[in-house]
Amino acid sequence: MAVAAVVASLAALVLLPLFGEKFTIQIFTKIMIMAILAMSLDLLLGYTGLVSFGHAAFYGAAAYALALLTPQYQAASFWTSFPLSVAASAALALVIGFFVVRTRGIYFIMVTLAFAQMLFFLFFDTKIAGGSDGIYIDVRPVAKIGEWQPFDLDNFVHVYYVVLACLVMSFALLRTMLRAPFGRVLIGIRVNEHRMRSLGYPTFRYKLACFVIAGAVAGVAGYLSAVQYGVVNPEMLGWHLSAALLMMVILGGMGTLVGPAIGAAIWMLLELSLQSLPQGGGVDFGKHWQLFMGAFVVLATLLLPKGLAGIAEALRRREKGGD
C-alpha cells in the first residue's frame, strides 16, 4: 500500500504542471527542494543518530558556490557549476565533519550549530558575496551540450521537472545506499556505536562519510534553490532553516525517507498559510506568523514525539485491535 501511495503521489507530481498555475508550480518546486534537504538530514538524524543543528550550512554553501561561480552578466554552465557547487558542499561537510563527528550527544548539537553560524557570520559580516543583503545571480546557468539544450532554467516548468528529477534521484541514491551494507552499519552506529566498533568497524570514518554524503545532497537542494530564485542570502545558512529542517524530519517521522519529504510539504504549507493570515484587532497576524509557528513547534514536540507517522501508526494499531 505504501508503494502504491508513493507511485500515486509521484504521478501527481509529474502531472501537476499540466494543470497547476505558475504560483502552484513554483510552490511545489520549493517544497520538493525542501524535501531533498529534509531527506539528506534524515540520513544523519534518523539513520545514524547524529542530531545536526547546522544542516542549512551545506544547503547555503552550494547556493553561494553557484553565485560565486557565475561570471557577472554571463551564464555559468549547468554541467560544470552543478557538480562544482555540490562538491563545495561536500568539501565543507568533510572539513566541518572532521571536527564535529568526534563529539556526541549534546556536544554534536552545539558544535554543528556553532560551525554553521560561523559560516553565517562569514557571509553576513564580510563583503565576499553581498554581505547581509545577499547576492543576485543575474543570469541562470545554461544547460547546453554543444548546440543542444535539453532544458532551459529560465523556464519555471523546466525548473520544476529538473527539481523533480533530482528529488527522485536523491531518493533512489539514499535508498540504495541505506539498503547496502553501508547503510546497515550506519543504523548499527545509531543503535550501539560501541558494539559496531568492537565488531571492527571504523565508526569515525563511517560517520564522516555519512556526514559528507548528507552535506552533498543538501548541496543539490541549495544549488536548485539558487537556480529557482536567482538570489542567495545568508538566511539560507542560518539556524532558523536548520531548526525548521529538524522539525520537518520529526513531523514526517524519523528513519524513513518518505516521511521527511511529507514533513517538508506540511511545514512549507503551514508556513505559507500562517504568513497569509489576515489582520485583526490592530495586529497584523501574518507579519507575526512566527509566533504561531513557535507555538506549533512547542505543541508538536510535546504532543507528537513520533510526528504524524506516530499518529498513523496509532490509528493502524487501533484498527487492528478493534476487530
Added chain:
Amino acid sequence: MDFYTFLIQLLNGVQYGLLLFLVSSGLTLVFGIMGIINVAHGSFYMIGAYLAWWLAARFDSFWIALPVGIALTAVIGLALEALIIRRLYDRDHLYQVLLTYGLILVFEETRSLLWGDDVRGVQIPAALSLSIPLTETLSYPVYRLWISAVCLLVAGLMYWVLQKTRLGMIIRAGSANREMVQALGINVQLVYRIVFAAGIALAGLAGMIAAPVSAVFPGMGNQVLIVCFVVIVIGGMGSVKGAMLASLLIGLVDTFGKVVHLEAGGVKLLPELSSMTVYLLMAIVLLWRPEGVFGQRP
C-alpha cells in the same frame, strides 16, 4: 600597541568575558544538574536588555529597574519550568532543543508585538557615568568596571552557594544521583525549579547590565547564545569552572582579535574575520579534548 591601549583592551576583554560567564554559567548549570539543554536561554539576555530599557523609562531610574527586572525574569523562569520544561526531563536532547527553539520564536515575536523591532538605547546611570583618565587622550569608563565587579560578585556568590551551603550540597548531590537524593526525602523538583529560575535570572541580569554599553536590539540573545555554546564546548558541559575559564578566554581572544587586525593594517586579512578566531579556538579544543577542558570523559 602602547601600554594604555593594551590595558583598555584587556579590561574590555575581561568585562566581555565576565558577562559571557553570567549567561553561560546558567546554561551549563541547568544542563549539568537537570540534563536540560535550553536553547531559549539567550532570549532571556534579550528580554533582560529590553526590560532594562522599558523599566528604566517607566521608573525613571536604572537602580529600580534592575531589581524589578531580575524579579520579573526569575518569575518567567519559574513559570516556564512549571509549565513546559518539567515535561522535558525524560525527553531526548533533540526534543529539548526543538521545543526551546519554538520558545525563541514565541519570545521574539512577543517582544516584537510589545516593544517593536527598533534598536533601543539605555542611559548609563548618572552615578556611574564617569571616566577614569589614563592619558591625555585615553580614559576608561567606570560603568564597564562596575559591570566586571558585578559579574565577579555574582560568580563569588555562586561559588559560595554551590560549595558552602546546604542548598548547594543538595544541588550537587542531585546532579550526581537524582533518585538517591529523592529517596532521602528531598524535593528534587523544587531544587530544579530554583536552579532553572536562577539560571534565567542570571541571563536576564547580564542583559540588563549590558544594555547601557551595547545597543538593545532584536536577535541580540541569539548572538550571545551561540557564543555561549562555544564557551561551553571549550569549558566542558556542566562545569562552572570551565565556563569561567572559557568565557574569559573567549572575551580576550575576541577583543584582541579585533584590535590586532586594526593595528596590523598591512595584513591582507579582513577585520571582520576576527569573529572567526573564536570558532578557530573551539576547533582546536575539539581536536585536543572533544569533551571540553573540564568536561567529564564519557
